[in-house]
Amino acid sequence: DVKVTQSSRYLVKRTGEKVFLECVQDMDHENMFWYRQDPGLGLRLIYFSYDVKMKEKGDIPEGYSVSREKKERFSLILESASTNQTSMYLCASSFIRRHLIYGYTFGSGTRLTVV
Amino acid sequence: GDSVTQMEGPVTLSEEAFLTINCTYTATGYPSLFWYVQYPGEGLQLLLKATKADDKGSNKGFEATYRKETTSFHLEKGSVQVSDSAVYFCAQHSGTYKYIFGTGTRLKVLA
Numbered sequence: 001d002v003k004v005t006q007s008s009r010y011l012v013k014r015t016g017e018k019v020f021l022e023c024v025q026d027m028d029h030e031n032m033f034w035y036r037q038d039p040g041l042g043l044r045l046i047y048f049s050y051d052v053k054m055k056e057k058g059d060i061p062e063g064y065s066v067s068r069e070k071k072e073r074f075s076l077i078l079e080s081a082s083t084n085q086t087s088m089y090l091c092a093s094s095f096i097r098r099h100l101i102y103g104y105t106f107g108s109g110t111r112l113t114v115v
Numbered sequence: 116g117d118s119v120t121q122m123e124g125p126v127t128l129s130e131e132a133f134l135t136i137n138c139t140y141t142a143t144g145y146p147s148l149f150w151y152v153q154y155p156g157e158g159l160q161l162l163l164k165a166t167k168a169d170d171k172g173s174n175k176g177f178e179a180t181y182r183k184e185t186t187s188f189h190l191e192k193g194s195v196q197v198s199d200s201a202v203y204f205c206a207q208h209s210g211t212y213k214y215i216f217g218t219g220t221r222l223k224v225l226a
């Protein structure tokens with residue numbers, strides 16, 4: 001089974017801190033994604049990457065950046081954490097072979113609280 | 116633009132009841148359709164999928180049929196268990212890199 005591993009399940013940070021959320025997948029997937037999940041808003045895409053060093057903005061990129069230096073690792077960076085970034089953060093990976101779509105594999109999530 | 120609409124929750128059922136969670140989509144093309152499940156404190160897991168019209172996805176007793184004429188992909192289960200309590204997300208994928216998710220429907224099954 002593909003595994004997507006997020007480095008922390010729970011994280012508490014102070015306002016203004018620079019925060020790194022790490023995500024690693026072990027099955028050579030090309031595509032990786034960062035979502036945030038909030039009650040009543042569902043999943044919102046922050047950034048995604050379809051190849052090493054490539055990145056695309058999602059629907060809510062403001063206040064975030066990403067890094068993909070290696071195929072298996074996709075990092076989400078909160079440049080200066082704010083309380084409105086308190087959320088559940090979900091990493092996912094996917095691949096497409098011969099035009100067939102296999103669905104996302106998600107990590108277990110990181111619940112970030114900014115105080 | 117493309118979207119996915121799910122019925123509002125929470126849905127509360129007794130054990131062994133029949134479950135339906137409605138999902139409709141709008142898309143310019145012919146998307147693949149998915150149901151994901153999120154158990155408390157966990158990430159999302161792929162539950163089932165269908166890639167073309169009239170396909171039926173099934174897994175763990177859950178089923179959903181891709182209905183192009185009604186642009187729907189309703190999730191059903193004949194007899195729910197307490198362990199099915201979770202949040203269920205409908206999603207579509209239509210050729211770009213990203214998926215479009217519904218807002219999720221919380222299911223609570225009472226013993």
